[in-house]
Amino acid sequence: MIESGVAFRDFSLDNPIRAIREVSHDVTGRRPVRLAGGRQASALDIQREYYTRAVEHLQTREPNAQIEQVVDLWGRQLDAVESQDFAKVDTEIDWVIKRKLFQRYQDRYDMELSHPKIAQLDLAYHDIKRGRGIFDLLQRKGLAARVTTDEEIAEAVDQPPQTTRARLRGEFISAAQEAGRDFTVDWVHLKLNDQAQRTVLCKDPFRAVDERVKRLIASM
Structure with a gap:
């Protein structure tokens, strides 16, 4: 939505950490938090703004069952909080x-x-x-x-998402295990624990192809 230029009202928080704590203790969604400009808004106010824009944006795009499912649950959850009838979700x-x-x-x-x-x-x-x-x-x-089903979960263990850096992690781990190499992996680092301590830093979560990772794998 941001990339598509969707405009939102400014709900910048005066103190985001404090606001999160205040909201987390309020199941009514109505507790006001202070915004950066001095105004106040509730969690429901803020969420309704983003939800409304999301629904409008979806109407301009090709149908996507997964996104529609998420937005549907989002709306029903807001309705449940507003009405305090949580049987809906x-x-x-x-x-x-x-x-x-x-x-x-x-x-x-x-x-x-x-x-x-x-x-x-x-x-x-x-x-x-x-x-x-x-x-x-x-x-x-x-x-x-x-x-998800048990079968989908089992498949996901060996088949990471193919459009994110999870693919790079999966390829690196598979290659290192097959080569019997000692390695360390976290969200952004792919590291061979050898004398050279070779490491590739993957900062972009949406980068699924990286020549540096290919070279690291080829060196095993």
């Missing part, structure tokens, strides 16, 4: 799923949110081990929606 939005789980647990056992059992439940919710984590249990009961 209570299987699709992570914090809403967790909030519903905690509320049911609190009601059932008559305990405060600060109770240690809730903290334990919080940790168990984020346990990603199949068959043990609470989120996995919720998925199997249909209480947490999925957007």
